[in-house]
Amino acid sequence: MLSAEVRAPLRAIDLDASLSVAPGSCLALAGPSGAGKTSMLHAIAGLLRPSDGVISCGGLTWFDGATGRSVRPEQRRCGVVFQDYALFPHMSAWRNVAYGLRGLRRSERRLKAVELLDRFGIAALTDARPAELSGGERQRVALARALAVDPSALLLDEPLSALDRASADAASRELSAVLREAEVPCVLVTHDFAQASLLADEVAVMDRGSIVQRGSAADLAASPASAFVAELTGASVLRGVARPGAAGTCELTLPGGATVVAIGAATGPAAVVLRPWDVTIESASPAGPASSARNHVAARVTGLVPLGGRVRVALALPEPLAAEITAQAAESLALRPGAEVRATWKATAGRLVPGLPARQGRS
Amino acid sequence: MTRPSAFTLVSMAALMLTLTFLALPIVAIFTDVAPRDLIASLDDPAALDALRLSLLTSGLALSIIVLVGTPAAWLLATRRFRGRALATTLVELPLVVPPAAAGIGLLAAFGPLGVVGSQLDAAGIRLVLETAGVVAALTFVASPFYLRQAQAGFAAVDPRLLDASRTLGASELMTFLRVGVPASRAALSAGAALAWGRALGEFGATLLFAGSLRGVTQTAPLAIYERFGTDFTGALALSAVLVLLAATILVAVRLATPEADAER
Numbered sequence: 001m002l003s004a005e006v007r008a009p010l011r012a013i014d015l016d017a018s019l020s021v022a023p024g025s026c027l028a029l030a031g032p033s034g035a036g037k038t039s040m041l042h043a044i045a046g047l048l049r050p051s052d053g054v055i056s057c058g059g060l061t062w063f064d065g066a067t068g069r070s071v072r073p074e075q076r077r078c079g080v081v082f083q084d085y086a087l088f089p090h091m092s093a094w095r096n097v098a099y100g101l102r103g104l105r106r107s108e109r110r111l112k113a114v115e116l117l118d119r120f121g122i123a124a125l126t127d128a129r130p131a132e133l134s135g136g137e138r139q140r141v142a143l144a145r146a147l148a149v150d151p152s153a154l155l156l157d158e159p160l161s162a163l164d165r166a167s168a169d170a171a172s173r174e175l176s177a178v179l180r181e182a183e184v185p186c187v188l189v190t191h192d193f194a195q196a197s198l199l200a201d202e203v204a205v206m207d208r209g210s211i212v213q214r215g216s217a218a219d220l221a222a223s224p225a226s227a228f229v230a231e232l233t234g235a236s237v238l239r240g241v242a243r244p245g246a247a248g249t250c251e252l253t254l255p256g257g258a259t260v261v262a263i264g265a266a267t268g269p270a271a272v273v274l275r276p277w278d279v280t281i282e283s284a285s286p287a288g289p290a291s292s293a294r295n296h297v298a299a300r301v302t303g304l305v306p307l308g309g310r311v312r313v314a315l316a317l318p319e320p321l322a323a324e325i326t327a328q329a330a331e332s333l334a335l336r337p338g339a340e341v342r343a344t345w346k347a348t349a350g351r352l353v354p355g356l357p358a359r360q361g362r363s
Numbered sequence: 364m365t366r367p368s369a370f371t372l373v374s375m376a377a378l379m380l381t382l383t384f385l386a387l388p389i390v391a392i393f394t395d396v397a398p399r400d401l402i403a404s405l406d407d408p409a410a411l412d413a414l415r416l417s418l419l420t421s422g423l424a425l426s427i428i429v430l431v432g433t434p435a436a437w438l439l440a441t442r443r444f445r446g447r448a449l450a451t452t453l454v455e456l457p458l459v460v461p462p463a464a465a466g467i468g469l470l471a472a473f474g475p476l477g478v479v480g481s482q483l484d485a486a487g488i489r490l491v492l493e494t495a496g497v498v499a500a501l502t503f504v505a506s507p508f509y510l511r512q513a514q515a516g517f518a519a520v521d522p523r524l525l526d527a528s529r530t531l532g533a534s535e536l537m538t539f540l541r542v543g544v545p546a547s548r549a550a551l552s553a554g555a556a557l558a559w560g561r562a563l564g565e566f567g568a569t570l571l572f573a574g575s576l577r578g579v580t581q582t583a584p585l586a587i588y589e590r591f592g593t594d595f596t597g598a599l600a601l602s603a604v605l606v607l608l609a610a611t612i613l614v615a616v617r618l619a620t621p622e623a624d625a626e627r
Contacts (some may be wrong), residue, residue: 073529080530086523090545099541100531148533205478 002057002153002185006043008050012316013209015050021185023058026197028188028217030232031206036187038083040206041155044187045080046073057153057185058298079151079184083158085142087130093117093141094126099109100149120174131139136167143178154179154186160195172198173355193217194235194273198353199329221276221322222314227307234275236321242266242354249294249347256318261294264313267352278349279323281313283333284340294347301339304330311335316345384454392603396596399454404600412578413586414604420494420582421562426500428558433551436510437539440517451514458507465504466571472497474572487498488489501562509558516550517543557615560619 003020015036021027029037042048043063044055052065062071077100087096097113104112117123122141130132131137139159146154159175160168176199190196196203198219204214205228213225217237224230238260240252250266253259262272284298299321303314311330315321321343335341367375393401405411439451457465472478473490483490489498520543528538544551566584573580575589583605590598 042526045526045530047529072534073526073535074532075531076530078530080527082523084523084526086521086527088524088527088542088546090548099528099533102532145527145531 002044002187004044004055005053006040006050006055007052008039008043008048009092010036010039010209014248015043015209017206017209017211019187019204019211020054020215021187023185025202026179026182026186026188026200028200028203029191029206029211030190030196030203032232033191035206036209037191037206038157041080041157041187041189044153044220045078046071046076046157058121074098077152079146079149079154081139081142081146081154081156081159084162085130085138087138087141087145089130092127093122093128093133096141097144097148099145099171113144113148116148117141120144135163136166136171138170139163139167140174142261143175145176151184153184154182156186156188158190159188169353175199176181183205188312193221193233194237194351196272197221197235197237198271205232218320218322221313222320223303223305224312226306228325230305230307230310230312234277234324236274236276236279237271238274238317238319238321238350239269239271242268242270242352250352254319256315257321258297258317260297260350262350262352263347264352264354266352269355271353272350274321274350275343276322276324278345279315279321280344281315281323281325281329281333281335282342282344284303284342291344292346293344295343295345295350297343299336299341299343301337301341303337304335315341317343365452368586372620389606392599392606398589400596401600401603404594404597405604409577409581410586410597413422413581413583416494416497416581417563417583417605420497420501421505421559421565424562425509425555425559427498427502428506429551429555432506432510433513433544434539436513437517437543439510439527440586441522441543454510454514455507456627457504458511462504462565462567463571466500466568469496469500469503469568469572491572492574492576492580494573494579495581497569500568500572501565504565504568505558505562508561509554512550512554512557513547516547517549520546523621552616552619556612559612563605563609 001020001022005018006015008015011035012034017036017040019027022198029040031037039048043050046062049070050065051065053063054061054065055063061069062076063069078199088099091099094110094113094117097116098109101109101112114126115124117126120143122137122140125133125137130141131142163171172195179199188196188200193203202214203220204211204219206212207228213220213229219232221236222228223235238252238254240254242250242252243345244265244267245251245261249261251259251261252270252272260272280293297317299315299317301313302316305312306327309326309327311327313323313325313330313335315323323343333341366426439447470477470491473483474480475484475491490499524542524546525538528542534543564584566588569582570585575581575585583601587598587601590601
């Protein structure tokens, strides 16, 4: 178990946040830039000394504000993937990965490093310098380097933000596999809620140094505690099994039996990311008007959260889906928890992420 | 093709003028006297003594500067502390202090009647009129050239690289040695070359502090000055050697630094 209770004055804000993550579980810290997410990560890794608080991991106390005791970062051995990866530019890929391997002969270190690079499919780049690598390749070297030290916790700071959209999708698949296999607590920092909900078991939303809400991504999207959280949590993720559909589309069967259409090609496990304001709510009967929207899925309203003139509607397909509509629309449809409705959205509104299976055995 | 603007033409003229003015005296050293005469006049024990002493003292001074200056510059570049700006300014001060004033200052500090003169004497350390004094003078005038470059080089290293090194189990010292120094090696070698060049050419501070005793404190620049009145060809020959040495250092650093492979 990793738990951190951190207070630290930062340049513009005061960091005052606590979190705990179970081994094998991944918590995403989501929030706008400047919210203190990276500082929180640095405090856990030992790169930022809090003014007060307690940080412990695996039964060891890393920082205790009461005694002033602080374990050095090199003794905490957190596997950190830094923003922009921070690969050592003067070392080849394998040297980067082998950097944290101590007490081994050179040949053994190289062997172990190549093994790790091979796991990420880049053994061919063993002797390449970071400057010669693409963004996606750098990310893999950074992951291999972080895993090489057999870390006590895995900390990832915006691991996908340096990548273009296509590489980010591929990288997020790999990352999700790494996180699924990891047996240590993982903390993922991101400003992108969709990424947080794709990769993490739980999401903690940070704003101006504090955690304002914590829960599963679906809960946060469906019942945001504030307009701020609602603004940030603009994404629902529907996971299912995809098969090719009509030209350029595919059909995703959700665990609850509903089938939705998305643009793109995918076969097997996949996910569709939907933003609440792209989801329309129709009354369940009659059969509905002719519409260009391809997706009309029966749903039950499970919650309503007013946000000024808007209402965030939690829906169950039975998979959780958030929709955002005006207060007048909610009133004219007489929406209330338990109401049977139809959720509608255009296939083009959903973003297909192929190859993302459901996270298993997690809370 | 567009015609170059008036300003471009003026800048080009200014560059031509600068290059001519800087290169002419250096070229003249080699063209004023026949090469045969230059080589012949080097065949003089005093000249060879001076060159040997110059290499020895500047080499020692450079070693001290690099050994002490590198960790000092690291601290100045990577830590925020009270008085850091003052320390940085202090380090650069010898750049603007006239060498003669530096020599007087060294006498006032480390001379027999200087501030710490008696303590040095008690410890058996004598600098004035000694080779060690030459090393002290060279170290004083040349160190800012290295420190400035090293500090700038270290400051340009992405702090995340240092963070990454620490989280991967490396101590502060290991991080300095395995990431800080290699990542700044271009700046470090450029600084070392500049400092060495400055030490090789040092004249004023050495003359005032250590004197000009042949074989003990008379470095090549002091020997040039001594010959200049009586043996102009000899002075030219020594100058030519110094120029060649300095140029070699500069070119070697230029060739060695850009994207040299350290570890692979």
